[in-house]
Amino acid sequence: MAKAITVTCKNPGETFNLGIGLGEILAGGDVVTLQGELGAGKTWFTKGIAHGLGITDTNAVTSPSFTIINEYQGRLPLFHMDFYRLENKEAASDLGLEEYLYGQGVTVIEWPERLAGIIPAGRLEVRFIFSAEDKREIELIPHGKDWEERIAKIAENLVL
Ligand code: ADP
Ligand code: MG
Secondary structure (H helix, E strand, O other), X not given: OOOOEEEEEOOHHHHHHHHHHHHHHOOOOOEEEEEOOOOOOHHHHHHHHXXXXXXXXXXXXXXXXXXXXXXXXXXXXXXXXXXOOOOOHHHXXXXXXXXHHOOOOEEEEEOHHHHOOOOOOOEEEEEEEEEEOOEEEEEEEEEOOOHHHHHHHHHHHOOO
């Protein structure tokens, strides 16, 4: 099994910085899934990814719960999805997700559990675990592509 890496982020800023490190190395077609309870930090992390992709207005990056998909333009297009409110998989098939998931942009998905079966096998899985009020354990789990080498590089360059 590929090697996962766990990073402890002691405050939202550290979670943001970890997201920047990822955003800087993302390539077109990459898919990143974010799992964790409400308030775990998935959207904070996505703001960091956006910053790392050169999207300057990261305040604009909010949970797309009501719209399901938000799109931002940086060094690459960023598609930020949140399926928390998705009713069923049939509703997902109406969204034309393949166009995003297999396109030239980067796709970041909150609540991928709601989409099981539709998510590409090659992806970076990120899991957020509450360890204290302001502290989160963030686990990076590589699936295919060259994710194992890439997360090792992120961890190496990480300054928290
Ligand atoms: P999610 O998208 O997972 O529902 P958000 O990123 O929207 O969560 O919210 C996370 C909340 O937790 C924010 O209010 C943030 O300030 C707070 N928080 C506290 N500590 C952290 C941390 N280490 N990383 C990320 N968010 C944190
Ligand atoms: Mg969110």
